[in-house]
Amino acid sequence: EVELVESGGGLVRPGRSLRLSCAASGFAFSTFEMNWVRQVPGKGLEWLSHSSGSGRTMYYADSVKGRFTISRDNAKNSLYLQMNTLRVEDTGVYFCARGGPVRGFDYWGQGTVVTVSS
Amino acid sequence: DIQMTQSPSTLSASLGDRVTITCRASQNLSHWLAWYQQKPGKAPKLLIFRASSLESGVPSRFSGNGSGTEFTLTVSSLQPDDLATYYCLQYNGFSWTFGQGTKVEIK
Numbered sequence: 559e560v561e562l563v564e565s566g567g568g569l570v571r572p573g574r575s576l577r578l579s580c581a582a583s584g585f586a587f588s589t590f591e592m593n594w595v596r597q598v599p600g601k602g603l604e605w606l607s608h609s610s611g612s613g614r615t616m617y618y619a620d621s622v623k624g625r626f627t628i629s630r631d632n633a634k635n636s637l638y639l640q641m642n643t644l645r646v647e648d649t650g651v652y653f654c655a656r657g658g659p660v661r662g663f664d665y666w667g668q669g670t671v672v673t674v675s676s
Numbered sequence: 677d678i679q680m681t682q683s684p685s686t687l688s689a690s691l692g693d694r695v696t697i698t699c700r701a702s703q704n705l706s707h708w709l710a711w712y713q714q715k716p717g718k719a720p721k722l723l724i725f726r727a728s729s730l731e732s733g734v735p736s737r738f739s740g741n742g743s744g745t746e747f748t749l750t751v752s753s754l755q756p757d758d759l760a761t762y763y764c765l766q767y768n769g770f771s772w773t774f775g776q777g778t779k780v781e782i783k
Contacts, residue, residue, distance in 0.1 A: 603763055605772040617770050
């Protein structure tokens with residue numbers, strides 16, 4: 559059974575950093591593209607970043623380019639999101655999601671909450 | 677950047693009604709569009725991928741159509757379990773963009 563479990567969220571001051579993790583199981587992790595998506599409370603979904611299966615190709619939304627870095631450790635079946643220079647508007651629920659353009663994002667984690675506040 | 681316009685933002689319908697949600701793109705997406713259902717406090721669930729392919733396990737009352745710049749998600753007969761917010765997701769080669777969402781309410 560495919561499972562994605564995010565962790566690492568919490569309360570952080572503006573300007574500080576946070577690293578999110580997504581532990582994957584139940585599938586051949588290294589062969590799948592992965593993504594980070596966030597949702598501001600009461601608002602819509604926002605795609606943030608994409609990683610190829612190898613981790614060599616990465617894409618970012620303009621809103622996080624230069625501040626957030628996606629990475630993965632295929633030996634540990636884990637995806638990461640390093641978030642630097644956090645802003646109040648980065649507050650939200652962060653989801654990791656498996657997939658790419660061919661089949662969409664077919665499996666999602668339950669999300670981890672990030673709150674940026676002074 | 678490709679702009680996605682999803683409509684309506686809210687839809688109120690009766691059980692058994694046929695309902696349709698539309699996503700329009702500012703550029704040609706070919707068939708790279710997916711549809712999701714999200715219930716409060718839950719992660720989104722994939723319904724349709726590649727514009728019209730039904731995800732395994734999704735009821736056949738859901739269908740997707742369209743290509744290029746206009747896409748639709750149709751529920752042929754609205755059920756109580758369909759109360760949710762629906763999002764389209766487009767892919768344009770370097771990034772993905774979600775539509776603004778459509779909240780479906782039971783009248």
